[in-house]
Amino acid sequence: MSVESLEKIDTKVFERPTTLIDTEMHYCPGCGHGVAHRLIAEVIDELGIVEDTIGVAPVGCSVFAYNYIGVDFSQAAHGRASAVATGIKRVLPEKYVFSYQGDGDLAAIGTGETIHTCNRGENVLIIFINNGIYGMTGGQMAPTTLPSMKSTTSPFGRDTKSMGFPLKITELVAQLPGTYYVTRQSVHKPLNVRRAKKAIQKGFEYQKLNKGTCFIEIVSNCNSGWKMSPVESNKWMDEHMLAYYPLGDIKLPNDTEA
Amino acid sequence: MAKAKGNIIIDIEKCKGCEICMDACPEDVIAMSKEVNNKGYLYAVKIEDSCTGCTNCALVCPDAVITVYREVKKKKEQVAKITNVTGNITVTVDK
Amino acid sequence: MIKLMKGNEALAEAAIRVGADAYFGYPITPQSEVLEYLAREAEQKTGMVVLQAESEVAAINMVYGAAGTGKKVWTSSSSPGVSLMQEGISYIASAELPCLIVNVQRGGPGLGTIQPAQSDYFQSVKGGGHGDYRMIVLAPATVQEMSDFVKLSFELAFKYRNPVMMLTDGALGQMMEKVEFFEQQERETLDLDWTTVGKPPTRSHNFITSLHIKPDKMEEVNIHLQKKYKLIEENEIRYEEIMCEDADYIITAFGLVARICTKAAELAREKGIKVGVFRPISLFPFPYEQIKSHTGKIKGILDVEMNAGQMIEDVKLSVEGKVPVEFHGRMGGIVPTPDEILEALEKYIAGGKL
Numbered sequence: 001m002s003v004e005s006l007e008k009i010d011t012k013v014f015e016r017p018t019t020l021i022d023t024e025m026h027y028c029p030g031c032g033h034g035v036a037h038r039l040i041a042e043v044i045d046e047l048g049i050v051e052d053t054i055g056v057a058p059v060g061c062s063v064f065a066y067n068y069i070g071v072d073f074s075q076a077a078h079g080r081a082s083a084v085a086t087g088i089k090r091v092l093p094e095k096y097v098f099s100y101q102g103d104g105d106l107a108a109i110g111t112g113e114t115i116h117t118c119n120r121g122e123n124v125l126i127i128f129i130n131n132g133i134y135g136m137t138g139g140q141m142a143p144t145t146l147p148s149m150k151s152t153t154s155p156f157g158r159d160t161k162s163m164g165f166p167l168k169i170t171e172l173v174a175q176l177p178g179t180y181y182v183t184r185q186s187v188h189k190p191l192n193v194r195r196a197k198k199a200i201q202k203g204f205e206y207q208k209l210n211k212g213t214c215f216i217e218i219v220s221n222c223n224s225g226w227k228m229s230p231v232e233s234n235k236w237m238d239e240h241m242l243a244y245y246p247l248g249d250i251k252l253p254n255d256t257e258a
Numbered sequence: 259m260a261k262a263k264g265n266i267i268i269d270i271e272k273c274k275g276c277e278i279c280m281d282a283c284p285e286d287v288i289a290m291s292k293e294v295n296n297k298g299y300l301y302a303v304k305i306e307d308s309c310t311g312c313t314n315c316a317l318v319c320p321d322a323v324i325t326v327y328r329e330v331k332k333k334k335e336q337v338a339k340i341t342n343v344t345g346n347i348t349v350t351v352d353k
Numbered sequence: 354m355i356k357l358m359k360g361n362e363a364l365a366e367a368a369i370r371v372g373a374d375a376y377f378g379y380p381i382t383p384q385s386e387v388l389e390y391l392a393r394e395a396e397q398k399t400g401m402v403v404l405q406a407e408s409e410v411a412a413i414n415m416v417y418g419a420a421g422t423g424k425k426v427w428t429s430s431s432s433p434g435v436s437l438m439q440e441g442i443s444y445i446a447s448a449e450l451p452c453l454i455v456n457v458q459r460g461g462p463g464l465g466t467i468q469p470a471q472s473d474y475f476q477s478v479k480g481g482g483h484g485d486y487r488m489i490v491l492a493p494a495t496v497q498e499m500s501d502f503v504k505l506s507f508e509l510a511f512k513y514r515n516p517v518m519m520l521t522d523g524a525l526g527q528m529m530e531k532v533e534f535f536e537q538q539e540r541e542t543l544d545l546d547w548t549t550v551g552k553p554p555t556r557s558h559n560f561i562t563s564l565h566i567k568p569d570k571m572e573e574v575n576i577h578l579q580k581k582y583k584l585i586e587e588n589e590i591r592y593e594e595i596m597c598e599d600a601d602y603i604i605t606a607f608g609l610v611a612r613i614c615t616k617a618a619e620l621a622r623e624k625g626i627k628v629g630v631f632r633p634i635s636l637f638p639f640p641y642e643q644i645k646s647h648t649g650k651i652k653g654i655l656d657v658e659m660n661a662g663q664m665i666e667d668v669k670l671s672v673e674g675k676v677p678v679e680f681h682g683r684m685g686g687i688v689p690t691p692d693e694i695l696e697a698l699e700k701y702i703a704g705g706k707l
């Protein structure tokens with residue numbers, strides 16, 4: 001008979017990653033930006049690439065990402081994060097470079113840069129936080145705002161006749177031969193957090209292959225902009241956002257190679 | 259099989275009281291405090307001992323305020339195999 | 354090595370020789386030869402990154418990113434493209450990133466013409482983008498200077514951690530002249546403490562930003578920038594004086610126009626009018642005092658530009674009303690001739706204006 005014994009409940013199974021700077025983040029309570037930041041920090045720690053990673057922060061709620069993720073960072077003009085990432089990666093091809101961008105940043109004002117960065121197949125990771133709204137400026141309509149969804153600039157709901165349709169830019173960039181790995185994730189439930197982390201890890205690891213752009217959309221909440229409690233906003237996201245923006249891989253490396 | 263035993267420590271001063279952890283916990287271990295922290299938020303507190311250390315709460319926490327511990331069942335290493343012993347013997351192992 | 358070359362090509366060759374690390378640009382006449390030349394020559398010669406961006410907006414932001422790593426980075430464009438870059442330039446100035454931006458000007462406003470002009474003086478010297486910032490602005494007058502100023506620009510950019518603009522025009526960009534190049538320099542990685550190159554364990558993470566939410570911090574940053582600009586004004590004024598010692602009249606002009614004015618001054622002297630030419634080379638910092646120093650000795654100044662009168666404002670500020678300043682300008686891409694400049698000068702003199 002083998003002898004088993006129980007150790008005390010003192011094995012740490014989860015703690016803040018070191019690369020997540022020990023400070024209070026400015027995000028609203030319950031905002032998905034915080035989880036996404038933590039996942040990036042966890043992956044950087046686990047891959048041991050703190051010294052080799054350079055981040056690019058956008059204009060949007062995550063403009064201060066450089067205050068939270070403890071790697072070298074460049075803050076970029078609104079929409080230009082992927083161009084800035086291109087500039088960095090081209091002169092430092094050995095480094096890991098990622099941009100972190102909101103939907104307004106990436107899919108409205110920065111659409112051109114997004115498409116062309118992906119089309120050139122820059123070996124960078126683009127992390128795209130789609131919360132369907134302009135969080136930072138107070139809840140205006142975003143390119144990704146759902147039909148009939150209310151925002152301060154679509155107070156009666158987004159009327160697709162005059163305001164156009166929500167832009168599925170992730171599906172769009174997946175069409176480009178320059179992208180290597182394109183996926184849509186979320187961070188609102190434990191299982192989704194685990195999956196999103198795996199995706200981010202791949203996004204970093206693939207950079208070493210020099211095979212093209214990795215693009216990870218994270219469908220997220222903006223409870224302030226949506227005017228809901230954090231828990232409600234996650235439920236609303238589940239029902240409405242994920243119906244329009246279904247989770248899952250859109251382009252896997254094999255597709256490209258085939 | 260018996261459930262695993264776990265524990266959580268919450269950095270209450272960093273907690274913003276979003277309640278997402280409460281929602282994510284399958285064991286209803288977490289509730290919100292009655293008082294506010296220095297920032298003025300009702301913060302998450304552990305109210306039950308039924309934590310299994312599943313890390314769900316910590317995974318969804320946007321402010322990374324939860325540290326999770328789990329009781330880990332470790333097989334004790336076998337240091338000697340003694341058979342056919344009738345009398346008393348003591349085996350000591352230096353740690 | 355002496356070569357006969359177009360201004361735009363001299364620019365590109367000089368950037369290769371100075372060991373520039375990266376160029377990001379977008380085609381626009383009259384400077385597309387820059388990107389074309391680099392695409393042909395740069396990669397093989399030094400391994401310089403040469404990337405045709407999807408727009409000038411993207412190009413300047415690529416410059417921003419790459420400049421943040423402490424590399425020698427540059428871009429070039431012509432007027433409409435430089436207009437598109439203004440937001441990025443403001444960010445670069447605020448974040449104090451060294452880089453070179455070349456504007457091979459063409460006539461505007463709007464899409465304008467592909468012919469040469471100097472109508473972006475205000476944009477380059479007085480702002481262009483938002484906020485209180487300055488670029489060091491250098492105005493070459495020869496193809497030789499198009500080459501020399503590439504080297505100078507990078508020196509100044511790194512010395513002050515500031516963007517440098519070379520303000521030239523389509524005529525200089527397109528014309529062929531003899532140019533003597535400096536020796537090929539190695540590309541080098543400078544050891545700088547502020548760059549975003551990946552954080553070694555010995556320091557905390559660096560970040561490049563122009564965001565300072567708290568007003569007192571933002572003011573502090575502004576005060577720091579203004580101090581730096583003051584230092585630049587004290588140390589980096591450059592100008593050329595031609596036949597100014599005995600001059601009764603001085604023509605002020607920058608860039609290629611100064612050469613045309615020199616010809617006009619020679620023609621004037623043949624007619625017995627003692628004319629000199631004062632050519633500001635650095636447009637920021639502007640040689641206010643140096644122009645002012647002539648006011649006791651001269652009867653007046655004719656300012657000549659390929660625009661509606663932009664630098665003339667600084668010339669007038671220089672002389673503090675002590676001598677009359679008149680203007681002769683051509684717009685829309687027309688280059689003034691020495692004869693018409695002389696004619697304008699004589700008319701002002703005859704009319705009692707100068």
Ligand SMILES: Cc1ncc(C[n+]2csc(CCOP(=O)(O)OP(=O)(O)O)c2C)c(N)n1
Binds near residue numbers: 131
């Ligand atoms: C050139 C420019 N235009 C507009 C703005 C104002 N602005 C700041 S953030 C933002 C929208 C950000 O929304 P998003 O990218 O979705 O990020 P979120 O805050 O939702 O995370 C806008 C319009 C700006 N800073 N710069």
Ligand code: SF4
Binds near residue numbers: 222224
């Ligand atoms: S405004 Fe929205 S996106 Fe911004 S921090 Fe608050 S919840 Fe997050």
Ligand SMILES: [Mg+2]
Binds near residue numbers: 102103130133135142
């Ligand atoms: Mg958004």
